[in-house]
Amino acid sequence: MITDTTQFDIKMLAFAYGEPQETAVLKWSPEDFRVEEQIAYELSGEGEHLWLWVEKIGQNTDWVMKQLAAFAGVTSREMGVAGKKDRQAVTYQWMSCHLPGKADPDFSKLAIPGVKVLKAVRHNRKLQTGGLSGNRFELRLTEVQGDKDTIEGRLKTIQSQGVPNYFGEQRFGIEMQNLVQVSRLFSGEIRPKRHQKSLYLSAARSWMFNIELSERIRQGNWNLAIEGDVFQLQGSKKCFVNEVDADIQCRIAELDIHPTGMMTGRGRSLATGQVAALEQKVMADFSAWQQGLEKVGLNQERRALRALPQDLSWQWQGASDLVLTFTLPAGSYATMVVREVVSVAS
Template structure:
């Protein structure tokens, strides 16, 4: 299936409000204009087997920061923990935990973690830092050269987002540098090893002409892979592209597709699978937005609680009228699907919307469930909206500074998408680059 055959149309919550501008060409603020700081559940206790590092990273994925620190400490990557993945192109401050002794701590104290990474503070804690173990994230974003009319649009848009909730879509960073992670997740979930290799290593993920710099190098690597020159392709990949390098090393050594795919690290495999889940969720959210339903409960909906202690717990909705008060007070929100065998199924109209989104995407959630489980992804529900709090908008000369807090898992890029209208609407770029997935080599 190709995008033209399974169209997913995007949608904004605020289509009638003009974009405020202020986002540079390329669609993203510069790192110095986009800052995010993790809000932890609690500070480290001060004693324990785990070393907590408060880091600042610039232009660096969280997993690369984790790899560097684990390598310097001399501990396996699996002994590292983090509460969430922060945008690689932002200036981000967050906690990383490492299970290590005093000798490793001493090695870290005198080491240079490399360009784009600084350790700002160290403390001891009793437990590994787990995904989602944070209260939220605090963002500071500078929009450049915003006109008075643009400022008015920004204020109007953000006021509406604060009142109705930010469409809780997964931002473009969830889908990888070239937007192909969901397609890789589908191929892996369906056990189509040839498709997985083609998606991860081939040239179809590169769109546009006249590429320069790193992308031109990676495109040449893709062409060498497609020509069967696996060693030549491997030589062109930077060390940070670990999954691709492992695949090419296996292929260069004579491995078959299935043998090569098994070299993908578990964390990367889970990221590809979660990108597939995110693609279906975004397609469902786009349909709900287009019908004015991202903050409305329907009979048969699954809802999740936003209350402390119950956050993320899913249940089916009976009579939406009985939920009107808690919906209005933002204690509860309708929730979209994250595919997997333990996902609570919707019924009625919500189920029909989810089935329509899957059909348009060309995705069989039930058929992918077993493969997702092998990646450690058993399914869940995610709120269709996120609460925007502590909103502050200030003029700084010709620029506009936005400050706000979002709950764990919500993307500031989705706030920018609505305010600046610099990106196509949510869901507009969903689709696969190659033909039907699931009918290729599934053997060793």
């Protein structure tokens, strides 16, 4: 059983464009990391659910949601949130509150440090986990050290080729402890609450995906089609299999489709050949996790190996500050974009 985190380190994962030698500081203050959720539909303006557009600074998403629930006189179960946002950041995100037959609370009277409800809109559905089209980021890198031309060259490469779609450190808890806990869960040593159990299971699948993606980068084919690949359309969750031919390679080069990796679980994988062999090796290396994930009933899914930062731009400010702005699809990590640009100092 895994009892420590020495084998889990984001730094061990391969870099797509070589490990950066330039350095910078990220999150000197919450204002250095801004994120704004995006949804791809209009709210109806009527219905049993009140959607809240919330600004939070230096606060935990779960804690804020509980405070809003208490203010509105509902339970946490009647709240909805698409995803957790960094605490050490300025974030703008939707939260929904189920208020059938009730008047809208006066959120102008809300008094929670670092939290504001900027607007409230009625809608006929609860906000579901993952119910986003993406997130818009504005990041300030401070104390940038190294060659600016090299940094800009990396950014231009990312513009045209994307980045590895790794799960970031946030997925794995403080000091990667969620990965230790999942081993204790599968051995029967602990019986966590439902929410905590879900975090551990997600961490296990995510780390196995990261290992597969890292190996594809080392092989030089993370952004190419190889025998047995399963492909995903850009901007979609839909996957398909196809013979690797010139048309498929062209569509990958044009960023229309992406190779995928496994989000492991029960069921038969769509991957075959060379890709299936790699995934079988990863599952064998984490056999206890694999058996545990199948036992709890999680079905296999696929995740794109590549993420494309949309509308990526950058601006130098002062002698050593670099501001990056870009949009990522829901579930992709801004820190994994930064990782390919500079080495982030503690």
